[in-house]
Amino acid sequence: MTVQSQSITTHSRALRVKALLEKLGLAEVNPGACSGPDGWITDPQGERLVSYDPTTGEAIGSVIQATAPTYDAIVARAAAAFAHWRTVPAPKRGLLVRDLGNALREVQEPLGEMVTLEMGKIRAEGIGEVQEMIDICDFALGLSRQLYGLTMHSERPGHRMYEQWHPLGPIGIITAFNFPVAVWSWNAAIAAVCGDTMVWKPSPTTPLVSVAVQRICNQVMADHGLDGIFNLVIGSNDQVGERMLDDGRLPLISFTGSVRVGRHVAQRVAARLGKTILELGGNNGIIIAEDADLELAVRAVLFGAVGTAGQRCTTTRRLIVHRSIVDEFTQRLARAYQSVPIGDPLEPGTLMGPLISEQAVERMMQALDTAQAEGGEIVTGGRRLPHLGPTFVEPTIVRMPRQTPLVCEETFAPILYVMAYETLDEAIAIHNGVPQGLSSAIFTLNLRTAEQFLSAAGSDCGIANVNIGTSGAEIGGAFGGEKDTGGGRESGSDAWKAYMRRQTTTINWSTELPLAQGIQFGE
Template sequence: MSQKMSRKLVSDLKLLTKSLSTHCTSIQQSRSASSLAFKNAYINGQWVTAEDGRTFPVRNPANGDLISEVPDMQAKETQTAVNHAADAFKRWKNYTAIERSILLKKWHDIMAKNQEDLAQILTAENGKPLAEARGEIGYGISFVEWFAEEGKRIYGDVIPSAFKSKRLLHLKQPVGVCGIITPWNFPNAMILRKVGAALAAGCTVVVKPAEDTPLSALATCYFAEQVGIPAGVLNVVTCSHQHASEVGRVLCQSPKVSKISFTGSTATGKVLMKQSIDTMKRVSMELGGNAAFIVFNSADVDAAVAGAVASKYRGTGQTCISANRILVQEEVYDEFCEKLAKVVSQFVVGDGQEDGTTQGPLINEKAVDKVDSHVKDAVAKGGKVLIGGERHVKGPTFYSPTVIRDITEDMLVCSEETFGPLAPVIKFKTEEEAVLLANSTRFGLAGYFYSQDIRQIWRVAEDLEVGMVGINEGVISSTSIAFGGIKESGLGREGSKYGIDEYLNIKYACFGGM
């Protein structure tokens, strides 16, 4: 990579973390932000505590500081939320699409005006750099605006009838109460991508946010309340890890809940699907990934390095579509490894609220342990560490951004999702070998490849067994695209014009005697 290109990449990474103002105060110092650090859950338009008064702490992963304590709810409170959502559905489904759209647009607008406060909260509880948090808030609220429009385009069909006496119609109607279970890595966007579609379709929701990051969810409720979204339409039940399974079980087993939408691990997704069988719920599952990032000999290597950095290290590697295995063809292998390590060596690790930080902490020490185990396994089996490869001095939740070459298929990094700042680079010889390696996993969420051979581009794009493909691009998420995977990476799609269909039933109506 040219010196100019290297400087530009580092400059771009630093620009990502610059504040929109000259100085960004911490959540403890920001009056408006701290006012959004709620201490109650939100059920039926009320800010409520757990029935037994129990709470659990929400801590900053960068330093362990206590941000807030929120209600540790259990099955009884969850069923109460479901009951209120079911009552609210009887009214909300009868709002016109335009009435719902107006409320959703107001919700979008007020969150847009308070984007900085929402970003401060997100960084405090999740750890990602403020610039990334701002980007997530913008991305998350864009789904509310998108589905406010899509809700007005829920079209049915008039079907040509074979009988003169009959008229045939397809109607689309909301499924009902939806249980929404979301992860900690995108605590704003994952909620709004689901809830925006559900509410626009006429459904009501009960949200169980991740125990590590409940404050972002509660903040969205605050703004929903401000713009007049009716009580019971949006409910958030908070709980600790200890009670997460029983809260999830209520959502899956209650006959009043018609759908479950979950983002998280494949193992948990399978449990939720099994629990939903008795009530035959509709389910949407956005589950684990093991994305391959392929660099062919014909690729622009500098562009491939930039794409790998964007894909691998966003969110400190804690994204479901992160490049988990980097496959590089032998002619450009050494060049790619050298250039990738050079860029990664210039990352700035630190608290996400510190100016200049490009890599924040992992969500907890358990996550660090997993990254470290993958590194040690790779080294023990012949992998060569080019940069990083150790816990970072910043603290117990930090790990040094790492690049390892000479990776082989028997290493854990090839079969398990690392979910951290580790880029394992594998050498391959032929296109067929690369595609075989990329597809040699039970997951199929996302894949990436770089090539300038148009025939190869078509072949590989069609042959990769994934739901989403980045071609000469490392950042593929957008409001307008259908997000989701195949195989054990899930069911259904979110975002795009297809996302609202996940919350609608098709009813056939036959008019006789015409």
């Protein structure tokens, strides 16, 4: 395995980190709650949350977490702001989001580097994540003039019937560490043009980048004479997270994270008849047909499996290859793996950075032990790289004799399981034979094979691709999946409907009062 040694000194990296924090207005200790330009709250009872650089294991900065009273104050401010924001015409609301996109353009590089610093994804991916925020703001701006409803023909003479969509209310957004800003923007930009305010609880692993984003939001809100639209609450699960789930002031909770926690979120919010958008596990598979373009497939699988060090919800985790080419394809892929530069994600040329934590490394190593116990063979990788940093590992390919119980689980690490198949029906059965249903792909040059994969009898995932990998979804399509992935949809298409309430309206412009279904009531 080719690795890239740390090419900058500890001193020069420290200076680079300090300059980056200054560019984004981040201090050594930061308040963890905010409702607008003058709304920062340093909770006097809050505990200090330290953010660590996964590349070096060193502290970057810290945040004073919010406690329950501070949370209540922030939600109250979001609710008060909603009373006004819902009355602002949607195209006017779009101007706020347009300016947020422009403000993000001005800090795309430092904010992207902050994502890299705090989360560990390579610099190109960090900057790309901010580009995704910009793109969704552009999308939401156009959407602000397209919040359409249907017109239906009434069965009653002199009546007009149609549906309209109204703002829903303050919404809760709970995000994960791996996309610490993009997933927030998928929700926030769409919710804002829909007339909602929002309360954001980011991952405790990546608190500083959320503070940086809130500062940008504050600047934009100030320019529009607003506050309380974008709100931030960094806090523990018991002080903030559980309260969000039970809070009737938040009619919608959008949660991104594990299946285990997602089930808990769904049950708690449903108990109060609230709505949820759930983006949970993804155990994504690619089928490589015997007629596939192997060079194209290798490149797609490499990014899908190794990108973000295997810590994407759309990471390629299972490879289902036709038996006639499985040996050749695995060898090609192993050679590509062995040339991946691993090292400091801020440095040019690095293609894979660290895992987020020591716990993530331990889970990866445990999974590899289990894979071998279930008959798997490590083709390449599988080792820790302590000379690079505390949580660096080699991306790993494992040949499996079949789809074992381990392969049906999602391990959030760069492990790719390779299995062979004989017929397309068998491949699809293997592909669909896991609890998760997020992203999927097939590589084939055969039209019939592709169409079968895309048919109702094919992939059971929310995303299905042909001759591209499982990662890198565009914001124009609705993002989400089925089964244990949660069924939620965010970002493009008509995902905006989740952030609004539907109302069916009938207007009687006649002098009569006919009833539907021809019912006669009285004389």
